[in-house]
Amino acid sequence: MNEIRTISTDELNTKLENGEELLLVDVREDEEVAEGMIPGARHIKMGDIPESLDAFDKDKEYIFICRSGNRSGNVAHYLQEQGYKVVNMEGGMMNWAGETAPKK
Numbered sequence: 001m002n003e004i005r006t007i008s009t010d011e012l013n014t015k016l017e018n019g020e021e022l023l024l025v026d027v028r029e030d031e032e033v034a035e036g037m038i039p040g041a042r043h044i045k046m047g048d049i050p051e052s053l054d055a056f057d058k059d060k061e062y063i064f065i066c067r068s069g070n071r072s073g074n075v076a077h078y079l080q081e082q083g084y085k086v087v088n089m090e091g092g093m094m095n096w097a098g099e100t101a102p103k104k
Contacts, residue, residue, distance in 0.1 A: 004076045006090045007063060013098035016040075026065045027075050028093070036100030038065065038093075043103055046071045053082065061085040068092040 007015075015022060016038070024041035026033055033043050044052050046066070056062060062084065064072035069092040076086040093100075 002080060004073060004080060005087045007087050008090050009095040009097065012038075012063065012089055013096075016098065023060055023062045024065060025062050025075075027072050028066050032067060032093075033103045036093075037103055038096065039099060039101040041065060046075055049075050049078065053079075056084055058083055058085070061087060063087045063089055065089045066092045068094050 012022070022040070024038055026037050026041045026043050027046040027049065028043075029045060037043065042055075044055065056079065062079070064076045064079075064086060066072040066075075069088060069090050072092065073088045076088045079086050089096075
């Protein structure tokens with residue numbers, strides 16, 4: 001299996017603070033995202049990813065987020081095998097020190 005590129009929570013926070021436009025996808029469950037998401041992230045539950053492939057563009061890179069980095073890693077592997085450009089946020093929201101916002 002090919003290695004999945006990763007980004008640390010600090011690196012991601014710096015990119016966001018610098019105003020970089022990133023495509024963030026939070027794959028946690030509804031009750032988890034109710035506690036707060038990284039501003040600008042889209043919420044697509046892990047179980048909904050296979051039927052949500054049309055939401056992704058193979059020319060763009062997506063950063064996947066979950067609670068600890070395990071589920072988002074699994075999603076990233078799955079999508080990489082489908083030909084998508086993916087990055088997994090290491091440590092997930094448990095390591096996230098940046099701002100969060102309620103799910104819109």
